[in-house]
Amino acid sequence: MTLTAILFSTLLLVAITMVATRFLGRNAGWIAATGLGVIALAVGLRIPEILESANSPSGLAAVREVTPWIPSLGISLGLRLDGLSALFLIIVLGIGALVMAYSARYMSERVVHPHTGYFAWMLLFAFAMTGLVLADDLVLLFVFWELTTLCSFFLINRSGEKASAPAVRTLLVTAMGGLALLFAVVLIVVRTGTTVLSEALTDEVWAQDQGFTAGIAVLVALAAMTKSAQFPFHMWLPDAMVAPTPVSAYLHAAAMVKAGIYLLMLFSPALGGSIVWQVILLSTGLITALLGAFFAMRRFDLKEIMAYSTVSQLGLIVALIGLGTTAALATAALYTLAHALFKASLFMVVGIIDHQAGTRDIRLLHGLWRIMPVTFITTLLAGLSMAGVFPLLGFISKEYLLGQMLDAGTQIWVGIALTAIAVLASATTFAYTGRILLGAFFSYRGTNHADEPEGTHGQKKEIREAKPLFVGAALTPALIGLFLGPSIAALYPLLGAAGSAASGEAYAASFKFFGGFTTEFALSLSIYSLGLFAITQRRRLDTFLERRYLKFTAIDVVEGIRTGSLALGKRVGNTTRTDSPAKHLAAPWVIVGFIAVAALFIVPAPAAFVAGDSWTDVLWLVLLVVTVVPALITKSRLVALILVGGAGFVVALWFFALGAIDVGLTQLLVELLTVVALVLILRRLPGTFHPVARSRQFVTAMVAIGVGVVATLATLAFTGQRDMSAVGQYFLDEAPKDTGGTNVVNTILVDYRALDTFGELTVIAVAGIVLIGILRSRAMLSQRTPDLASWENTALARTEDNTLPIRVVARWAAPVIILLSFHLFWRGHYEPGGGFIAGLVGATGFGLAYLGARADRSAPVKWPYQGLLASGVIVAVLSGIWGYAAGSFLKPVRFDIPLPWGGEYGFTSAMVFDLGVYIAVLAIIIAVINELGGVRPSNIEPRSYAGAVLVASRFERFEPNSPRPERLGEAGSSGGQATPKTGSSAVSDSLETGASS
DSSP states (O other): OOHHHHHHHHHHHHHHHHHHHHHHGGGHHHHHHHHHHHHHHHHHHHHHHHHHHTTSTTOOOEEEEEEEEEGGGTEEEEEEEEHHHHHHHHHHHHHHHHHHHHHHHHSOTTTTOTTTOHHHHHHHHHHHHHHHHHBOBHHHHHHHHHHHHHHHHHHHHTTOGGGHHHHHHHHHHHHHHHHHHHHHHHHHHHHHSOOBHHHHTTOTHHHHOHHHHHHHHHHHHHHHHHHTTOTTSTTHHHHGGGSOHHHHHHHHHTSHHHHHHHHHHHHHHHHTTOHHHHHHHHHHHHHHHHHHHHHHTTOOBHHHHHHHHHHHHHHHHHHHHHHOOHHHHHHHHHHHHHHHHHHHHHHHHHHHHHHHHSOOBTTTOBOHHHHOHHHHHHHHHHHHHHHTOTTSHHHHHHHHHHHHHHTOSSSHHHHHHHHHHHHHHHHHHHHHHHHHHHHHHSBTTOOOOOSSOBOTTSOBOOOOOOOHHHHHHHHHHHHHHHHHTTTGGGGHHHHHHHHHHHHTSOOOOOOOSOOOSOHHHHHHHHHHHHHHHHHHTHHHHHHHHTSOOSSSOHHHHHHHHHHHHHHHHHHHHHTTOOSOHHHHHTOHHHHHHHHHHHHHHHTTOGGGGSOOSOTHHHHHHHHHHHHHHHHHHOOBHHHHHHHHHHHHHHHHHHHHHHTOHHHHHHHHHHHHHHHHHHHHHHTTSOSBOOOOOHHHHHHHHHHHHHHHHHHHHHHHHHHTTOOOOHHHHHHHHHHHHHHSOSOHHHHIIIIITHHHHHHHHHHHHHHHHHHHHHHHHSOOOOOOOOOGGGGTTSGGGOHHHHTHHHHHHHHHHHHHHHHHHHHHHHHTTTSSOOHHHHHHHHHHHHHHHHHTOSSGGGOSOOSOHHHHHHHHHHHHHHHHHHHHHTTOTTSOOEEEEEOTTSSEEEEEHHHHHHHHHHHHHHHHHHHHHHHHHOOOOTTSOOOOSSOGGGOOOOOOBOOTTSOOOSSTTSSSOTTSBOOOOOTHHHHHHHHHHHHHO
16 A cells, blocks of 8 residues: 555545444444554555665665645655654554544444544544654645644544633644744755755754754754643643543544654654754653653542653653664654553553543542453553563663663763653652552552442442453553563564664664663662552652642643733733724824834935926825815815815826826726715715814824825835835746736736735625625615605606716616726736726726616616625636646646637636636625615615624614704714614624524
């Protein structure tokens, strides 16, 4: 089976198991277990290939497969199987198969129901880990790293009402490590010039630039420490114990925490020689080993003891990796395998005890060794391996760990100090192993109890041994640990290949089953003695350890940081969180900040303010003053609209004079359509502005003038009296070669920054949907139509005759305008035009037809603008899919179309994207015209088309003859409607409306 097939077989297994769960319920776990077992066997069949190539002169072996992914960026689906990834892959898949089989009997039908997706998330976790250990591309590595974070979050979060907070804390801690890894990946790719992981790790930059190496060492270590629960990020692992026991077993033994260990060993060839790397891993590893063991001795819940024991054991592995030697890395690989076996077994045993006895509290459990002998034997084998007792695999790994610690450093005192800490942590491990065995199966306190354990509430409960299929999943890894101890020689090739891959040097493993009466064995005897002494003094130790030495816990610290960040964000947001535009725009710190930032660019560029050569600039400024100043003085809304529109037209003409044809066209068309939209709004507003105090006028004038002056000076500082910028020249030179288009403005929008334009396109679609929802969910404001009775005998009353001229013009002008929009769209890649401009031009044709309608009720355009909004986004997405499918991701697909009159037209996939822009712009303009200008009967209660949330209030209606308020926002709106309810009553009404509809 190829590496690609191995990877995607785990993903296919997700879909198969989801379907099987619908028919088989929890028994689908057997299918998942079988599938993972088969894939693990396929990996095992590839190991001889690795070992055979390991006999090459270099001593290093790997199988590689490369599938193009994003070739334009040099990113591929690169997979690599060497000794290290093979070892971790067997752990991921093998332990995963056992946990799936265990879940088939542990989980209830309710928990594994298809809608809950338990098996799907667990298998997706296995897929993420498989991709992580096989990835030979830095980008691919990061993608799978983050996927493990998401899988763990969802598996924890779905575990009940109390799981939300632990899941969020876990996500925050591990996501922070993900950001650190992202920074490291970006720096490595930029510095080495490749995304291929195996090539980047052997680059010369690691030896040449120690500062760069130290920086990457800190980032990678931070990422791994958050994942592997190393101090000070250790708290999330015990906090995540709210998850079901099978999830915890997989997290602790093969998945989440092993991802951090794998990352450290993966980067060891490049970072192992860095003193920063060694100091970080050794110090944090040994501190974590001691803290985890100490906390495990304080707990009475079996699951919590296991959680803190995982923290402690991982600390020892991290310290081993920090030593950096090939022998130490091979020993770390051995310890990782031993830990995966005994920790998977122990966690599953905890679940069996909890399932059968109804409690995990060692103060309530006693006498289970007689009732549950198979479970007891399983726990004994796995516990002795964790404690490092002969002849289990854990004994060998612990012996060689001590040996590597003794040989550490160039001075003997360094080795002695490291070994002393490791001995203390291992002795505590022996002690809490006794705590587990005595507490679960005998009598922890040493008092006399009846042979039948009590339940969580003290009642007698009949307890039986678990069924063979249930306990068998836990017994299997314990027996493997027992078998591999005497058969350690069978692991030499794989462990040697793993050590070689982790160090970058050839290494032949030769772990002995029993090394004789060595210093390491003497240290083991001292560990047993200290551990036994701690077990005999457990009552006194409990009294000492149960004291609370700090008033807070690590979880309190993380929760405090989280809540503090939210509170700080709320305080910052409150400074501008207002519904008043005036307060929002006139916030002092906004204005001061704007002026201060602008000054940084204005002061260093005095030459920019020298007058230009063109006298026409003065003319445009005078025209702007002529339009803007009267707009500020007038009291009439209509006059203000005309003047502001005039200012917009002056700006458009200025753009044309400067040669910015595309920008000028856009400005001109936006002004035209804005006038149409505002006219539709003005007919529902009073004719004049409401009075404003002179003091407010003065303040707003000063703010406007100040901001305007600063903005002008900043613009001159950026653009005044200078030649073409380097960026602008780059686009002029490269755009025709990169995109095939000569209209640089258009190519920037639809080629270079198409993803950003797609975001803006999505905003247009969402704005249109919100606009439709809001306007349809609120009562229409009544129109300010004069009394038609006084016009009855005048020409103003004959609306059909009055609209005749514009209808005649629209009859021939509208089709011409639509054809013009098609022309602008077609030429947009090469000449001024494009999808946005063409959409605006097309919309003016519909606006003309709207204004020429005989009556309001016949005016709305009958086009399905809601569907067009969605279609515009879909077409833009399809253009990207087309490019990707054609193997030209982030580059346009181009082909030439023969023209009937001769020559060829260069059509590119970017024009399909531009078509999506055209459709969406056209749709939102039609939506604005229809929704603002449409007329609905005033006696129809508004209903929401966008959900109950948009129905902000219900409206009480005035009688037809009641006086109408003069302005919005006073008692009753100007349209003759009452003011909406506010506060809790409005929310209540909103919810009731949504529920009833």
